[in-house]
Each structure stands twice: as C-alpha cells, then as structure tokens.
Amino acid sequence: SMLSYLQVAAQRGILVKDGRALEVLPEINTVVFDKTGTLTLEQPTVSQIHCYNGVTELKLLRYAAAAEAKQSHPVARAILQAAADQGLALPLLEDAEYKVGYGLKTQIEGRVIHIGSVRFMAIEGFAIPPDVATHQDESHALGHSLVLVALDGEVVGAIELQPTIRPEALEIIRDLHKRNIETVIISGDNDAPTRRLAADLGIDRYFAEVLPEDKANLVRQLQEEGHKVCFVGDGINDSIALKSADVAVSLRGATTIATDMAEIIFMNGTLGQLPELFTLADEFAANMRVNLVASMTPGIVGIAGTLLFGWGMTVCVFLMQSSTPVGIYNAVKPLLNEQRREIAHGPADHRCRGWSYNSLLCQ
Structure with a gap:
C-alpha cells in the first residue's frame, strides 16, 4: 500500500521522500506557513524607492543590487530585477557577510554597504532618519515591506517591496479550515504586513519578526x-523549523537546504497540491485499515470455527491464505484507480506524463 501511494503521489507531482509522513498527515491539526515565497509569490516587486541624505534613486538601487548580486533569496531577486529593468551596470562585489534573519553587509568600490531591516540597522548602531518611520507606516498599511540601505554607516534609503499573494492561497486556507485544521503564519517580516496577510487569507494566528531559530522554537x-x-x-530561514515539524513540506524551486529538510516536495512549485496531499494521506490510512481487517479476519474466523465446529488444519490454512490475494488487490487498488481516472479524464494540469517516484527523486 505504501509503495502504491508513493507512486500515485509521484504521478500527481508530489514527491514523498519519507513514507512515514503519509502515516502522520491524518493526525495533523495545524499547518504552519512561512510568508515570503510560500503564501506570497516567491519574488516580490520593488514598488518604490525612498532616498535620504541626498542620494539618488539610481545610485541607491545600483549599490543595493550589487550587494545582493550573489544572493538567491526573494528580496535579492526583486532588487536585481529592478536594477535590470533600469539597465544599470553593477560594480564588482568585493566582500559580503550575510546575517540570516537580519541583513547583509558588503564592500563595493571601497564603500561599506548594509542592507536589511530597521532592526538590523539599529543593531549595527546606525541612526535611523525620521522619514523612515513615516514611510514604514505608509508601506505597512499597504501590506508592503521596507528594506533599508546604508552607505558607510549612514542610512541613505529604503526600498519598498510589494508582495503578491499566491492565487491559490485563499482556497487552500479555506480547504484546511473545512478539515478542521488550524492555520498559522510564522514570518521574519514586520508585524503590519504579516497581520494584513493573515487577515486577507483568514489565517487563524500569526507570528511576525521571528528569527530563524525562533521559528523552530514556536513549532516546538x-x-x-x-x-x-x-x-x-x-527558504534558508525555514530549515530549522522544517526539521522540527511533524511533517515538513517544501516547493520545487525552493532553496536546496529547504528541499533537503522537507519530507514532501510539491513539484509544480505551488501550494495547490496541499489539499490533495491530505486527501491521499486519508485514503492511505483507510487502505491500511482494510488491509488490517483483511489480514486479521481469517485468523479470527479460523479460531472460532475450530472451537465451535471442529474445523481442521486444512480449512484454517485455506482461510489464512485467502487473505493474501485480498491484501494484494487492496494494495494495488490505488494504482488501478489512478489509471482509470487518467483514462477517463486525462492527467490533471499539475501532473506530468511519465513521472514516477524514481524520476522525481532524480530531479
């Protein structure tokens, strides 16, 4: 049964790397989501650039993009895309120090550049311009986030990032609530945009401004x-929390460490397969119960027949062996049903013809 459901999941583009996850899923009563790249699309967009202390927008964007040139997280990609749209030539990155959950310190053209949150700038001991608070309130009211940029110890600008909620996210949350599953957001982002996203999607609880190690503590x-x-x-920030959870799920295209830690990966890169995953897990649990009944019933009937009717060994052996074909058929039934479904309706959009469990493992 386990192998059959692993294969069915693979045919539907769900890679289950650890079969025990299918056994645990029917017991899950809380689903915790990361915010950026999970409930929102992986890459936000730069909606506005705020400049302080006489620095121009293009100069600010040029330095910020150069600093993020070797980073792969969504914020970095958004800044790099904005620089590419402006046709900016980026200077060579000399040195970089990434502090997970805080920000980035780099050296470019002999200048020290810091990029990160208000908290990061405060920790570094930089004075925060008065306009930052105003821009922060305005951006948070829209559900946006601010990333500050400092040159040589002076905060010279803020890049406003606009997230886009995944189109399937609202329907996924509604489906989980129908299953009586609580939904939670744990995010390193600021409180206001996280609160707004939770309200827009109907999330039960949220935790904002959470450091990577604290995400795991909240899971525990x-x-x-x-x-x-x-x-x-x-993301990289989610790796410790993924390891701490009862079941860990990630998306294709996520960071390597996230997919390594995850027991289940959605190969189409969206959340749309989450309800289907829970349905498959429930079907697997029901299938296993049938197998259990099929394996125990002949023994119980044989014992009762021997005690009440004096059945001999031959009858009891026949009864015991009769459970074998029943168990085999029940185990392969998911594959047969999947084949019939595809013949009748064709593969769903998120499936890939010819995919198997082994082929997904290779990917």
Whole structure:
C-alpha cells in the first residue's frame, strides 16, 4: 500500500521522500506557513524607492543590487530585477557577510554597504532618519515591506517591496479550515504586513519578526500545546523549523537546504497540491485499515470455527491464505484507480506524463 501511494503521489507531482509522513498527515491539526515565497509569490516587486541624505534613486538601487548580486533569496531577486529593468551596470562585489534573519553587509568600490531591516540597522548602531518611520507606516498599511540601505554607516534609503499573494492561497486556507485544521503564519517580516496577510487569507494566528531559530522554537511550542504540526516553507530561514515539524513540506524551486529538510516536495512549485496531499494521506490510512481487517479476519474466523465446529488444519490454512490475494488487490487498488481516472479524464494540469517516484527523486 505504501509503495502504491508513493507512486500515485509521484504521478500527481508530489514527491514523498519519507513514507512515514503519509502515516502522520491524518493526525495533523495545524499547518504552519512561512510568508515570503510560500503564501506570497516567491519574488516580490520593488514598488518604490525612498532616498535620504541626498542620494539618488539610481545610485541607491545600483549599490543595493550589487550587494545582493550573489544572493538567491526573494528580496535579492526583486532588487536585481529592478536594477535590470533600469539597465544599470553593477560594480564588482568585493566582500559580503550575510546575517540570516537580519541583513547583509558588503564592500563595493571601497564603500561599506548594509542592507536589511530597521532592526538590523539599529543593531549595527546606525541612526535611523525620521522619514523612515513615516514611510514604514505608509508601506505597512499597504501590506508592503521596507528594506533599508546604508552607505558607510549612514542610512541613505529604503526600498519598498510589494508582495503578491499566491492565487491559490485563499482556497487552500479555506480547504484546511473545512478539515478542521488550524492555520498559522510564522514570518521574519514586520508585524503590519504579516497581520494584513493573515487577515486577507483568514489565517487563524500569526507570528511576525521571528528569527530563524525562533521559528523552530514556536513549532516546538505548538507541539507542546498538543498540536501536530505540518510546516510549509521554502527558504534558508525555514530549515530549522522544517526539521522540527511533524511533517515538513517544501516547493520545487525552493532553496536546496529547504528541499533537503522537507519530507514532501510539491513539484509544480505551488501550494495547490496541499489539499490533495491530505486527501491521499486519508485514503492511505483507510487502505491500511482494510488491509488490517483483511489480514486479521481469517485468523479470527479460523479460531472460532475450530472451537465451535471442529474445523481442521486444512480449512484454517485455506482461510489464512485467502487473505493474501485480498491484501494484494487492496494494495494495488490505488494504482488501478489512478489509471482509470487518467483514462477517463486525462492527467490533471499539475501532473506530468511519465513521472514516477524514481524520476522525481532524480530531479
């Protein structure tokens, strides 16, 4: 049964790397989502650039993009895309130090550049211009985020990033609620945009401005409260939380460390397969119960027949052996049903013809 459901999941573009996850999924009562790249599309867009202390927008964007040139996280890609749209030639990156959950310190053309949150700038001891608070309030009211840029210890600008909610996210949350599954956001982003996203999607709870190590602590806290937790994330910041969760899910195209930690990967790169995953897990649990009944019933009937009717060994052996073809048929039934479904309706959009469990593992 396990092998059959692993193959069915693979045919539907769901790579289950650890079969035990299918056994645990029916017990899950809480799904925790990362925000950026999971509930929102992986790459936000630069909506506005705020400049302080006489620095121009293009100069600010040029330095910010050069600093992020070797980074792969969504914010970096958004800044690099904005620079590419402006046709900016980027200077050579001399040195870089990435502080996970805080920001980036680099050296370019002999100048020291810091990029990160207000918290990061405060930790570095930089004075925050008065206009930052105003721009932060305005951007947060729209559900946007601000990334500050400092040159040689002076905050000279802020890049405003606009997230885009995944089109399937609202329907996914509604489906989870129908299954009586609580939904939670744990994000390193600021409180206001995280709160707005939670309200827009109907998320039950949210935690904002959470450092990577604290994400795992929150997962363990939920588990101590009696929750069975499935964590869905895609970034380096999520790796510790993914490892701590009862079931870890990631998306194709996520960071390598996230997909390595995840037990399940959605190969189409969206959340649309999450309800289907829970349905498959429920079907697997029901299939296993049928197998259990099929294997135990002949023994119980044989014992009762021997005690009440004096059945001999031959009858009991026949009864025991009769459970074997029943168990085999029940185990392969998911594959047969999947084949019939594809013949009748064709592969769904998210499936790939010819995909198998082994081929997905190779990818």
